[in-house]
Amino acid sequence: MPIPAGIPAPEFELFDDANTLRKLSDFRGENVVLYFYPADDTPGCTKEACNFRDDYSAYEKAGVVILGVSPDTVASHVKFKKKFQLPFPLLADEGHKVCDLYQVWGPKKFMGKAYEGVLRTTFLIDGNGIIQKVFESVRLAEHSAEVLAALGVAG
DSSP: OOOOTTSBOOOOEEEETTSOEEEGGGGTTSEEEEEEOSOTTSHHHHHHHHHHHHTHHHHHHTTEEEEEEESSOHHHHHHHHHHTTOOSOEEEOTTOHHHHHTTOEEEEEETTEEEEEEOOEEEEEOTTSBEEEEEOSOOGGGHHHHHHHHHTOOO
8 A cells, every 4th residue: 555645745865867866855845746657668657658748738837747756777767758758757766765665566466477566656745745645556548637637737
């Protein structure tokens, strides 16, 4: 289970796709969509990222920051971001310590094989750093629209 809404979002520092160290507290005063995804350039993760990309102007107009987090490397993020023209930072959580902090690393199954990985989860964090909403069991095609609706923003 991911950490719940209504509490302060745990602080973290991760390098982004530009090799810049980003802290969650750098975005204090702004609403943040913090989304955790399993891997760059895989079908589901690409669909999710491209949905956020396609709706990006609505987020920008509303002053909402989007941050994508996966356990991929900075180099992997650079390729993924360039390939799909993603306009928001991708944060490299190698070793999944931030995934652990947000409790979105856990048991998964694929084609009958059990393994540990990122449980696709999105957190809406307000300008005071408080988690306002947690999205689990994300439906990829509708996810960005669902996040915009929760923010009260038209897509």
